[in-house]
Amino acid sequence: MRIKVFTLFPEMLRPMLGASILGRAIAAGLLQVELIDIRDYTLDKHRSTDDYPFGGGAGMVMAAQPVIDAIAANTPEGFHGRRVYLSPRGRTLNQKIVEELAREDELMLLCGHYEGVDQRALDSVIDEELSIGDYVLTGGELGALVVIDSVARLVPGVLGSDESSEDESFTTGLLEYPQYTRPADFRGMQVPEVLLGGNHADITAWRREQSLDLTLKRRPELLETAPLTDADRDMLARLRRAREVEAATPGLERLDLLAADRFPRAWFCAFVPEANRKAAKKQCFSGRRHVGYLWQAFSMGFMPDFAEGEDARTAWQEGFAEPYLLYLPGARLLYRVRGQIELPEGCCLLADAALTRTLVHTGRPGKGPYFARSGKV
Ligand code: 4G1
Numbered sequence: 001m002r003i004k005v006f007t008l009f010p011e012m013l014r015p016m017l018g019a020s021i022l023g024r025a026i027a028a029g030l031l032q033v034e035l036i037d038i039r040d041y042t043l044d045k046h047r048s049t050d051d052y053p054f055g056g057g058a059g060m061v062m063a064a065q066p067v068i069d070a071i072a073a074n075t076p077e078g079f080h081g082r083r084v085y086l087s088p089r090g091r092t093l094n095q096k097i098v099e100e101l102a103r104e105d106e107l108m109l110l111c112g113h114y115e116g117v118d119q120r121a122l123d124s125v126i127d128e129e130l131s132i133g134d135y136v137l138t139g140g141e142l143g144a145l146v147v148i149d150s151v152a153r154l155v156p157g158v159l160g161s162d163e164s165s166e167d168e169s170f171t172t173g174l175l176e177y178p179q180y181t182r183p184a185d186f187r188g189m190q191v192p193e194v195l196l197g198g199n200h201a202d203i204t205a206w207r208r209e210q211s212l213d214l215t216l217k218r219r220p221e222l223l224e225t226a227p228l229t230d231a232d233r234d235m236l237a238r239l240r241r242a243r244e245v246e247a248a249t250p251g252l253e254r255l256d257l258l259a260a261d262r263f264p265r266a267w268f269c270a271f272v273p274e275a276n277r278k279a280a281k282k283q284c285f286s287g288r289r290h291v292g293y294l295w296q297a298f299s300m301g302f303m304p305d306f307a308e309g310e311d312a313r314t315a316w317q318e319g320f321a322e323p324y325l326l327y328l329p330g331a332r333l334l335y336r337v338r339g340q341i342e343l344p345e346g347c348c349l350l351a352d353a354a355l356t357r358t359l360v361h362t363g364r365p366g367k368g369p370y371f372a373r374s375g376k377v
Pocket of ligand 1 (some may be wrong): 086088112113114116130131132133134135136137138139140143145221242345
């Protein structure tokens with residue numbers, strides 16, 4: 001890829017082109033960037049390149065002559081790639097446009113300064129205007145650098161094998177999951193445990209959940225076009241519900257969906273004695289709807305040390321310890337709770353963190369709540 005940059009301030013670009021990945025790509029000849037100083041082509045006796053705007057108004061305008069002559073002198077056999085003027089009037093750059101540009105053999109980038117470039121220069125030498133975003137800049141040089149950087153990383157060989165250009169936000173269509181590196185404990189801040197475990201299926205699922213959750217929170221519009229699997233849609237439905245629950249109920253600390261998925265089994269094993277498990281499983285854990293019927297384990301008498309109604313509430317409150325876990329079977333969500341909260345609508349299950357005591361609100365009038373102590377106690 002060859003890129004010619006026309007600018008009044010080539011020294012603004014040079015440091016960026018000499019360092020890191022761009023520096024290496026240019027040194028390796030994978031990328032050729034030529035900086036052309038427009039001032040070298042002025043025919044003005046004071047080497048001036050700008051002048052007052054016709055019609056009046058603030059600021060100066062870059063004159064057509066140095067721009068057109070600089071471009072003509074540096075494209076002797078004509079130009080076959082795209083000729084781009086970096087300008088706030090242009091289409092806003094995005095990864096799709098970057099991919100288009102990366103398919104060219106050659107690019108030409110013109111950087112404006114002051115109030116911009118005489119329109120006649122743009123009309124005669126520019127194919128397209130591109131903007132890097134909606135804000136005011138002092139010049140187009142940062143825009144040119146953004147184009148160079150984003151295009152360069154798509155040129156084969158520019159990224160090393162460790163720096164893949166795929167599996168990132170714009171190929172998955174989602175925001176990226178959080179990343180961590182050593183140490184696992186940095187000044188008391190922990191790396192999520194799932195990442196330390198080496199279970200790759202769990203790690204993949206956790207990362208996907210993080211991507212979906214972050215995208216839902218920060219860039220929900222991306223979800224309309226991102227390629228999603230059925231598993232993604234199931235996760236998203238749960239995450240959407242989680243956001244509703246959390247908005248309505250302050251003080252909830254959500255645990256990840258993986259933890260929520262494992263909770264019913266862990267809970268079941270803690271509270272239903274071995275001897276009752278087979279029968280209880282058949283009654284309460286059949287098929288995918290099982291999660292809505294956790295409370296049946298109580299009502300069917302599979303739980304020891306059982307209490308119902310006001311007795312259940314009293315038994316739960318005795319020796320009540322914070323934090324405790326709140327499980328919402330319908331949405332399959334698990335929370336850590338500190339302090340008093342207003343319980344969400346519907347069936348929900350409370351358990352202390354050690355799974356020794358549990359309270360179930362069935363969400364059905366006349367049924368429950370139910371309390372039980374685990375076999376361990
Ligand atoms: C009106 C922004 C003017 C700016 C409205 C993104 C900005 C080049 C870009 C300006 C420039 C808004 C860009 C403004 C840019 C002539 C020289 C134009 C500098 C100039 C929103 C100043 N992407 N800005 N005018 O910034 O070149 O590429």
